[in-house]
Amino acid sequence: MSGSSKQTTTPEEQIEALEMKLLLLEQENKQLRLAQRATRLNEAKLMEVQRFALISSWEVNAMSGRLTASEGLLNLLGKSEADRLTLEDLMAAIHADDQQAFQDLYDRSLAGGRPFELGHRLINGEGDTLIIDHFCKTFFAPTGLPLKSMGLMQDITELKHTEERLKTAMSEAKAAVQAKSDFLANMSHEIRTPMNAIIGLSHLALQTGLAPKQQDYIHKVYTAAHSLLGIINDILDFSKIEAGKLDMEQVPFRLDKVLEDLAHLVTIKAREKGLELLIRVDPQAPNGLVGDPLRLSQILLNLANNAVKFTEQGEILLEVERIGDVNDSVMMRFSVKDSGIGMNEEQVTRLFQSFSQADASTTRKYGGTGLGLAISKRLTELMGGRIRAESTHGEGSCFTFTARFGLSDEQNDPISDQLPGPDLRGTPILIVDDSPDARRILHELAENLTFDATLAASGEEALELIHKHDQASDPFKLVYMDWKMEGMDGMEASRRIKSDTSLTAPPQVIMVTAYDPELMRQKLDGWEMDGMLTKPVSASTLMDAAMAAMGHKNRTPGQPKQGGALSIAAIEPIRGARILLVEDNAVNQQVAQELLEQAQLEVTVAEHGQKALEILNQALFDAVLMDLQMPIMDGYEATHAIRKQQQFASLPIIAMTANAMAGDREKCLDAGMNDHVAKPIDPGELFAALAHWIEPAERDIPAELLQRHDSDKEPADTQPLELPGFDQKAAIARMGGNVGAFRRTLAKVVNNETTAMARIREALAQGERQTAIRDAHSLKGMAGNIGAMKLFEAAGILENSLSRQHGPLPEKLLSQVERCLAETMRTIETALSVERPDAHVDTPSSQGALEPEQLEALLGQLQRQIENYDSAATESCDALVTLLQGTPLTKNMAEINRALDGYEFDIAQTLMKELRKELDMPRG
Numbered sequence: 001m002s003g004s005s006k007q008t009t010t011p012e013e014q015i016e017a018l019e020m021k022l023l024l025l026e027q028e029n030k031q032l033r034l035a036q037r038a039t040r041l042n043e044a045k046l047m048e049v050q051r052f053a054l055i056s057s058w059e060v061n062a063m064s065g066r067l068t069a070s071e072g073l074l075n076l077l078g079k080s081e082a083d084r085l086t087l088e089d090l091m092a093a094i095h096a097d098d099q100q101a102f103q104d105l106y107d108r109s110l111a112g113g114r115p116f117e118l119g120h121r122l123i124n125g126e127g128d129t130l131i132i133d134h135f136c137k138t139f140f141a142p143t144g145l146p147l148k149s150m151g152l153m154q155d156i157t158e159l160k161h162t163e164e165r166l167k168t169a170m171s172e173a174k175a176a177v178q179a180k181s182d183f184l185a186n187m188s189h190e191i192r193t194p195m196n197a198i199i200g201l202s203h204l205a206l207q208t209g210l211a212p213k214q215q216d217y218i219h220k221v222y223t224a225a226h227s228l229l230g231i232i233n234d235i236l237d238f239s240k241i242e243a244g245k246l247d248m249e250q251v252p253f254r255l256d257k258v259l260e261d262l263a264h265l266v267t268i269k270a271r272e273k274g275l276e277l278l279i280r281v282d283p284q285a286p287n288g289l290v291g292d293p294l295r296l297s298q299i300l301l302n303l304a305n306n307a308v309k310f311t312e313q314g315e316i317l318l319e320v321e322r323i324g325d326v327n328d329s330v331m332m333r334f335s336v337k338d339s340g341i342g343m344n345e346e347q348v349t350r351l352f353q354s355f356s357q358a359d360a361s362t363t364r365k366y367g368g369t370g371l372g373l374a375i376s377k378r379l380t381e382l383m384g385g386r387i388r389a390e391s392t393h394g395e396g397s398c399f400t401f402t403a404r405f406g407l408s409d410e411q412n413d414p415i416s417d418q419l420p421g422p423d424l425r426g427t428p429i430l431i432v433d434d435s436p437d438a439r440r441i442l443h444e445l446a447e448n449l450t451f452d453a454t455l456a457a458s459g460e461e462a463l464e465l466i467h468k469h470d471q472a473s474d475p476f477k478l479v480y481m482d483w484k485m486e487g488m489d490g491m492e493a494s495r496r497i498k499s500d501t502s503l504t505a506p507p508q509v510i511m512v513t514a515y516d517p518e519l520m521r522q523k524l525d526g527w528e529m530d531g532m533l534t535k536p537v538s539a540s541t542l543m544d545a546a547m548a549a550m551g552h553k554n555r556t557p558g559q560p561k562q563g564g565a566l567s568i569a570a571i572e573p574i575r576g577a578r579i580l581l582v583e584d585n586a587v588n589q590q591v592a593q594e595l596l597e598q599a600q601l602e603v604t605v606a607e608h609g610q611k612a613l614e615i616l617n618q619a620l621f622d623a624v625l626m627d628l629q630m631p632i633m634d635g636y637e638a639t640h641a642i643r644k645q646q647q648f649a650s651l652p653i654i655a656m657t658a659n660a661m662a663g664d665r666e667k668c669l670d671a672g673m674n675d676h677v678a679k680p681i682d683p684g685e686l687f688a689a690l691a692h693w694i695e696p697a698e699r700d701i702p703a704e705l706l707q708r709h710d711s712d713k714e715p716a717d718t719q720p721l722e723l724p725g726f727d728q729k730a731a732i733a734r735m736g737g738n739v740g741a742f743r744r745t746l747a748k749v750v751n752n753e754t755t756a757m758a759r760i761r762e763a764l765a766q767g768e769r770q771t772a773i774r775d776a777h778s779l780k781g782m783a784g785n786i787g788a789m790k791l792f793e794a795a796g797i798l799e800n801s802l803s804r805q806h807g808p809l810p811e812k813l814l815s816q817v818e819r820c821l822a823e824t825m826r827t828i829e830t831a832l833s834v835e836r837p838d839a840h841v842d843t844p845s846s847q848g849a850l851e852p853e854q855l856e857a858l859l860g861q862l863q864r865q866i867e868n869y870d871s872a873a874t875e876s877c878d879a880l881v882t883l884l885q886g887t888p889l890t891k892n893m894a895e896i897n898r899a900l901d902g903y904e905f906d907i908a909q910t911l912m913k914e915l916r917k918e919l920d921m922p923r924g
Contacts (some may be wrong), residue, residue, distance in 0.1 A: 057069075057153070093123055116135075135153075249295075251292070255287050266301070271514070271515050278437055278438055282320060285321065286407055298375075307336050337396065352387070429478040459489060508549040510546070574622070575600045580621045584630040585778040604621070608632040610633040627781075655676045726787040746831070780798075791820050795817060798814075866912055873908070
């Protein structure tokens with residue numbers, strides 16, 4: 001039988017297979033339900049997240065345009081799930097001004113662009129305007145056609161409102177800080193007005209004959225006023241720091257000068273309390289630094305004054321160390337240690353907080369603003385350092401701060417410059433002091449100066465060592481003996497040394513003291529010392545004392561030269577430079593001109609800013625020295641006008657003014673000036689400024705300047721005039737040591753300034769207060785330049801009172817300045833009248849009449865000098881006045897001379913033209 005049999009299943013097998021399929025379907029259905037449940041749970045979680053983050057979402061089908069919105073968006077739009085929404089419904093809710101921007105971005109997205117994000121406004125179902133951050137993305141099919149677009153919207157309305165509130169709060173805070181700064185600045189000026197009067201008039205009162213009780217009262221007023229001024233300065237500095245307006249200078253300076261000035265200020269207070277001030281400088285510390293010496297001094301003075309204030313007995317030790325170098329800068333560490341009352345840990349932790357006091361009780365013993373250390377902390381941070389304090393209650397405190405400085409190599413003195421000559425090197429000396437720190441400091445200084453130093457801690461030990469070395473034929477040649485020591489003091493020990501006949505080679509004894517030297521001299525009771533040295537001691541003072549005691553009167557090779565030679569040498573590279581001097585006061589013109597011309601600088605004078613502009617457009621100059629307060633156009637206006645002209649953009653302009661208060665320098669720099677030099681003129685400062693700003697070059701020096709320079713070298717009468725109350729030495733130094741120039745200046749003062757107060761009174765009577773202020777300022781500058789210190793101070797008080805006060809001034813103040821001016825003029829006239837009988841002018845008049853050719857040549861030279869605003873015209877005119885004495889031309893020459901004395905060159909030019917026309921001479 002062919003073929004195959006067909007296989008069949010039984011009903012039971014079919015039922016079993018069906019049951020298996022049902023089971024599988026049930027399992028799949030269960031998994032589907034679980035997945036659906038998880039999806040719903042995730043959707044619920046997503047909705048919660050969206051609701052919490054104020055996020056809504058939407059989806060638009062690209063084919064149908066149907067929009068599916070999340071529950072949050074439906075609520076936002078005021079719609080329900082039953083509403084059939086389209087993209088137009090969403091567009092309608094967007095603020096009308098923002099719809100076009102959204103539509104443009106959406107169209108680009110549909111055309112294949114990238115997702116976009118847009119911030120816009122949206123009007124919700126309740127009519128409120130919301131701020132929305134909107135993100136949108138379009139999805140595409142493989143063919144490139146858009147399938148759907150999806151969007152996420154976050155309500156950032158409250159966030160934006162918070163930002164606006166924050167901006168408003170910050171703006172208000174800035175305005176409050178600015179208002180506080182303005183208030184403090186204004187209050188500073190308001191307070192300084194009466195403060196200047198209190199300090200100035202107290203100082204003047206102390207110069208008069210007062211009863212002892214009156215003297216005591218006025219002195220206390222004067223001291224209290226200075227303390228109040230210090231508090232005002234602290235508050236202003238703190239305000240500047242808070243406002244970020246405190247700028248740090250970067251100028252070369254000498255560390256030893258800063259420490260020397262500090263010692264002068266602190267030693268007085270220390271001596272009053274019987275304290276010793278010691279200063280130790282690391283031998284490796286550089287002397288020439290670049291930074292802000294004023295702010296460094298401010299920190300050191302604050303710390304040192306605090307140390308003195310909180311110490312009743314013992315000593316104050318200031319140490320300076322070099323702790324590291326980075327490139328061209330050096331990190332320095334300064335520490336001030338005292339033996340005072342100290343502080344506990346809690347007091348130390350709040351030391352550097354603003355307005356915090358270690359002694360915060362309402363009955364504070366020590367006073368102060370509580371700002372000094374907070375200011376010091378910020379200043380050290382601005383100098384790249386940090387400050388900290390260590391203290392033990394009842395045992396003293398130590399404040400340490402670091403600061404970074406640049407190095408100024410040209411100001412570093414080699415140690416070899418301070419060393420003694422070969423005959424004194426290795427000299428055996430004995431240092432006697434009961435203070436370990438003082439012995440250490442003196443020992444370091446002596447060793448660095450190549451002395452062979454031995455130390456003793458008491459008078460008794462010193463006597464033993466002196467005998468021991470004398471017997472060993474190795475005697476000390478020099479003893480530095482501290483005065484006040486426990487047991488046998490230095491004075492008693494010195495007497496015993498000097499009276500000891502058993503010594504074969506008794507040493508020279510130099511008394512060293514931290515106290516008032518005059519008090520020590522009184523205690524000596526006529527006994528002569530070999531030398532005296534006051535603490536704090538420096539290498540130079542230690543050397544000076546040794547040289548004097550050992551009979552070597554000459555200074556060491558490193559000592560700076562005295563007088564004006566060093567200052568003039570500083571401007572050797574700029575000799576022949578042309579300087580425009582803008583100054584309205586004739587005496588101040590002469591002082592500056594004499595000084596500059598002696599240094600072989602060519603000077604042209606302008607009596608006010610407007611004239612300076614005219615002259616600048618006629619000739620080339622290397623620098624301008626600009627006074628600030630002048631008639632017609634002041635220094636600030638003139639500088640602004642000069643800087644507006646492109647050709648003068650780099651012309652150095654240096655303010656030279658009696659305005660030397662804090663902030664005046666900044667005001668000058670803001671006006672466009674390069675530098676600021678204070679009056680009375682310091683030749684070194686003036687020459688340094690000129691040398692810094694004028695480019696070195698080989699320049700032709702006019703023959704007149706060379707001739708004057710040679711004549712200045714000739715011997716002159718150097719006998720000082722009888723000028724009681726004058727700082728004659730400083731005044732002559734301002735004129736480069738030229739005594740003749742000083743005497744000529746005094747004569748000009750009498751001619752031009754006797755009526756200064758009459759001019760001021762007249763200006764006030766006519767309501768021209770600014771004129772009166774300028775005249776007082778000019779009077780102050782003139783007085784400072786000639787060394788009339790009483791008049792300088794009185795005129796300064798007058799100027800401040802005129803500037804700060806409104807309404808009429810007290811007659812008493814005007815009368816005081818008037819009397820001071822009259823006294824100054826009488827003093828000058830007396831001094832000059834005593835000198836005149838011996839005066840002799842050697843002129844060609846004794847050699848016969850002046851030939852017409854000679855007269856024409858001299859008048860031609862004078863006219864050229866006048867036309868060039870050459871200061872030599874004054875001397876040429878003086879000579880011609882003498883030559884033509886008793887001739888018909890006497891009156892003409894006297895008029896020209898008066899014009900030149902007042903530096904009225906324009907008037908002098910007119911008078912010269914008239915004279916030459918009268919003589920029928922051609923124009924020179």
